[in-house]
Structures are given as C-alpha cells and as structure tokens.
Amino acid sequence: MVSLGEILKHPDELYLLLKVKMAARNAEKQIPRQPHWRFCFSMLRKFSKTFAFVIEQLPTELRHAVCTLYLVLRALDTVEDDPILSTDVKVPTLKSFHRNIYDKEWHLSCGTKECKVLMDQFHHVSTAFLELGNRCQEIIEDITKRMGAGMAQFICKEVETIDDYDEYCHHVSGLIGLGLSNLFHTSGAEDLAPDSLCNSMALILQKQDIIRDYLEDINEIPKPRMFWPHQIWSKYVDKLEDFKYEENSMKAVQCLNEMVTNALTHVEDCLTYMSTLRDPAIFRFCAIIMAMGNLALCYNNIEVFRGVVKIRPGLAAKFWHYTRTMADGYGAFYDFSCMLKSKIDKNDPNTNKTLSIIEGIQKACRDSGLLNKRSEPRYRPAVVVVVLLIVLAIILSQLSGRRSSNHCEFY
Template sequence: MSIKKSILKPDEMAALLKLKFGGKNINSHHKNSNIKKDYNLAYCYDTLDKVSRSFAAVIRQLPEEISDVVCLFYLILRGLDSVEDDMDLSYEDKILLLREFYTKNFERGWKLENVGDKAEYRELLANYDKVIEAFLALDVKYQNIITDICQKMGSGMADFVESKITTLEDYNLYCHYVAGLVGIGLSELFAASEIESKELESKDKLANSMGLFLQKTNIVRDYKEDMDENRIFWPEEVWTLYSPTFEGFSLNPNKSESLSCLNHMVNDALSHATDCLDYLKILTNERAFRFCAIPQVMAIATLAEVYNNQKVFTENVKIRKGLAAKLILSAGSIQEVVKIYKEMASAIAKKIPHGFPNSEETLELVEKINAYCELALAETYKSPEIA
C-alpha cells in the first residue's frame, strides 16, 4: 500500500499520523503480565508480529481474557495453512500432516523443519514446540474449541489437496474450510470467554459469511500471486466462461472477457456483505467489535479497488495506506462501519461498465447493500460497552 497515493488526500494523511503516533491506541501492545512470565507466550506474540502485522495489531487490543487465546488460535491455524501452502511437499506427506495436525498440539516437543513457502512460516513450524507449550497452558474449554476447528480445517484442506476447485459449490466449501471455520471458531471463543453472549454460538451462518467475505476478497485480489505459484482458487465453473486458460487473463488483462470474469468474482464476494453487517450488529463488546470490523472494512474497500481493475491480472493491487489508516480508525461502531460499506458500495457502482454480462448483477448487489445501510443508519443501536 503506497503512502504516496495518500499525500494529496489530507484526511488520509491525518489518519496515518494519528494511527502512527497514538490516536485510538489501536497499535499499542497488549500489556499482559503473563507474557513477561511466559517465554513461550512471548515467542508467540513476537512470531505473530512476523507472520501478520495487521492481525497482530487487532489481536493485541482484544480484552485480556481472550487475546492470548486468539493469538494461539491464529498461530495454530497459520501453521496448518503453511503446510497446505508448501508446494514442495508430496501429496501423501501433505495430506497426512493436514489430517493429523490437530493432534500435534498435544505432543510436547513436536516441531517441523523446512516446511512453509515463506521464511517466517518455516520459522514458526521449526519452533512449533513453543506454540504447543503455550496452547497446553490454556483453559481446557479453549483447547477444545481450537482443536475442533483445527481438525475440521485440516481435514477439509486435505480433501482439496488432490482435487481442483471446479464448481461454485467447491469454492464455497473450500472457503468454509479455510476461513468460514475461523469465523465460527472465534464466535465460540468469544462466547466461552463471556465477552460476548452465548447467542453468538448460534450464528454459524453469519460467522461463516464473515470468513468467506475475507477469503474470497483475498482470492480475487491475489490472482497474480497465486498464478505465479501455480495455484488456482478461482472456480473453474466461473473462469472457463471467459477464457479457455486461467493464464489468459494476465495475457489479455484489458479485454472485456477478463474484466467480466473479475467482476463475476467480485459479485460473488459481495453476496456476503450484508451477512457480515448482521454479524457485527450482534457484538456488544467494543474491543471484540473492532477486532471483527477492521478486516471487514478493509475487505469491502479492497473489493471497491479491484472491481473492474485490469491491474489485478498483472500486479498485487492494494488499497492506499492512508485509506487503510482511515478505515482502521473509523471502524469503532456499527454506524461507522455501515457508512463505510455504503461508501464503498457507491464507489463500486460508479465503476460498473456498460454492456458487461454481469453488470446488472453488480448493480443489484450494491443497491441491496445501500438499501441495507440506509435502513441501518435510520435505526438506533445500543453502543458497545468497553470491557
């Protein structure tokens, strides 16, 4: 995300400075006394900074009773995902590791050398024994939730190791395994910690949509990166409507067929937008709300950036750093998040091309989001309470 693109936008530069030098203290490190006492937990937080800076920042501002749990939940699933992403592992080894990974969290001293497609992921797995020790220090109720999600995710990933994402049904199922389950797991963790009500445990459909919205946004944005790594996550049922080969889009990025396919994929992601808002409306803890809301507003802004944007096929498209800072600082209430969704839906509407086969569907989707937002802004919500 380039800072230069925000220089001519004073509100974004102000947000960047506010985020950097304090503001709402979003980036402050969580001063949990256990971290000072526990070497393994300290390692986990240090590693969290390396594998995901943005996620590390929002985890640290969670209430103390849940931040360590979510940190470990993320690292465990990051370790599992690193196994899936390593294209040098044989199918047999990968499938076995994915199916058994959840059991390793109870196997003191277990670690894995030279696995992962990035240095920081290889380092995580090479020091995974520290993650295990920190995990085993958690309350059993949290261990059980994390283990259940890890087992389901690993099994689902293993199912897709040797099979392509052919249909939209495959696509939704894959995204459920790798992201929807994360949303469901977080709901269960929030309810178990009592920072949110037990009602959240019954909202699996909405929690799944939270995960799918983020995952599908990343899959659309990461076309070039994934193609370079010989990975295809766009469903064959969709992209073959527009090109005989997946590589064809990067060879002809400005063709109407390429952009139509891109917009088709964005439409599919946008179908989850109102579910995400419905989920966020349920949350009552301000810190939990911000933790969930920040990735969602970043996702809707990313979709607005990539929609009908031929650069997706030739480079890694990201939103401006200043805009990202502005979104992070604004995502503190449901009213503000709804305003952001409405603004981004309107931005997409302005980019809808005439005569494309799925332009009418895009218009219907953004009109649905806008109507939802108009109604939501007319309602009065109870302000979240600070834990």
C-alpha cells in the first residue's frame, strides 16, 4: 500500500514498484494448476506478499519445497499462538506435528483469519509435502520436529535471560535457516553452510520482528506475549508494558537501543553467509537488507512503542531490484550502518557497544573491496517521462474525486 504523498516524494520508486508488481504476476503464472499448489501459494501471499514474492522467484523445485516448509511451520506457529487451545493440547500437538504432515486427513480447528483457513484445509499442504522429493521431506520433517519441541519448551517458560532469548529465536527461526540451507544444498545450487551462520541469518530476522512487534505483542488478548528478555528490559522498568506510557519514553528508547544493538551482533555472520552464495535467485532470497534497514529505522525511535515502523514499499522495491551481487549487499549494509551511526546518542548507556558493532560492520564492508562496485540505478529519459505521467494521472484522479481512498496499492 503506497500513499500519494510517498509517490510525490519518491517518484522514481513508482517505476520500481510497477516492475515488482509485474514480476509478481509473471511468477504467479508459473504456479501449477493443481488445487493443492494453488492453495499453498495463495495462502503464502495472504500471509506475506513480500515473502511470497521472493519465494516465487526461486527455481521450481526449490520454490515448492520452501513454500511447503513455510506453510508447515506457519501452521506450527498457529498452534503455539492460539489463545484458546490449552497447554495440555498445545504441548503434545507441537511435539507430534512432524508426523501430522504425512496425514492428508489431519486438520485442527484453531487460529483466526488466514491461519484458520490454513489449519482447516491443511490437507492441501500435506498433499504438496508428499509430492516433494524424499530428501526435501526428510529436511522439513526434521525441522518441524525440532521446532515443535522447542516451542513446546517455551509454552511453559518465560524469556528471562539473553541466552533464553537466543534459544527461543533459534527454535522459532534459526531452525528455519538451517532447513533452508539444507534445501539449497539438496537442490545442488549451494554448498552446505555452517549452522552458526544459518542461525545468525534467521536470528536477525526474528529479532527485528520481535522489536518491531512490541506494541502488537504487549496488547495481545487475552494476555500479552513477552519476547523481550527480562535481563534487558528490567534494567529500565518494572513491567515490560510500562514502555507504552509516555512518561517512560526515555527509558523505552534506551531499552530499544539495547535490543537493536543485540540484534546487530549477528550482522557480520550474515555478510559472511551471503558472500558464499552462488545462485543469483537464492542470493536475492537471502539478502536480508530490509532487516538491517528496519533496525536502522527502529534505533532511537519512540514510534516503535506507538505503532508500526518499517521500510517504505518503494525503498524495499529499490533494494530488491538493485541487489544483484554481494557488492550491492555490502553497499546497502554500509549505507544503513551509516544511517544508524548518525542516530547514536552519546548519552545512551549502550553507546560504546553500539558504536563498536557498527564500526565492525563498516570495516567488514570496506575490507571486502566491493563498495565501489555496487549496481547504480540508471533511468532512461523515456522511463522518467512514463513515471511522471503516471504520477500526474494519479494526482488528477485524486483531485477529480474518482478515488475514495488516498492510497494506491501496487505491491
């Protein structure tokens, strides 16, 4: 969803948004016509258009395996999050879920909205899973089994320490990184990466989600979901929900900055992992530039406790379009680290640690020798004219009252 104001401020991004939209439509045409695959990819888009888009750019067999892995684990997450299911139901269901994926008759009524549809019609996912190669099935089963056991463990356990935090993020996200790496290797496209690097790639994604979702999680009904570790937030307030209140704004931002700093410790591992990738489609799938961008936006930003903070769609489209090589990856990480560095408050209690990590990231980017080799946007005059005409048409449409909303949806 892109506002007219954003288009006027960044008209060059409209062209890229349209290109992404066209690429998404072309990818959609390649989805098999069988009902179970149609269901799987339509559910994928309902959960996340962005994630669906990058998955759909993968080679066919890998695309199907990654889509199935995502939906199986999304179903597992639905069981964990359901506020109605009792612990006595959740724990055994999570632990046995890896067996249910082989059963076309299995389903469980839980979740809401898209999650409920997924759980009610899980037979489509099972059918898709059973069409995958044996090795892909083994990988998905193994990751599902390990993740289910980890989730069951944290049903009855709070995230108290930073070690708990890392362990929880490993169970719910790091294992996905390991599963994806195994699927990439099984496809023959990539070497098998060390578990520690795969884990870091997934942890930074999970941690930026936990940071950005503070308000949604703390307002969860019937009770808050608390993933920020007590070891960090207890330095600043007595209760995690206290960060919602304006009188605690300074303490909230200081805690937020410590959380972002913790997430940044994974960046250098991520750069190492990304630098080993050979397949262009897999590289673009794994290029976690938006995670770094979101962390830079969140740092020192009180709006995290007031609403949603995220990269604008046009900028996301720009990074997707121009991130083709590791030189582009280093360039984007360097730019976002500079942005974050400019926001560091010398009075913040974690300033020295944050600065040290940022300088380490920047050094890694410089030492690569690739910063001056990144792709640069080049717009032909005809493209610029087309973009300006589209913007003008949107403005005229808005002024004439033919549109009832002040937003235009592209991607």
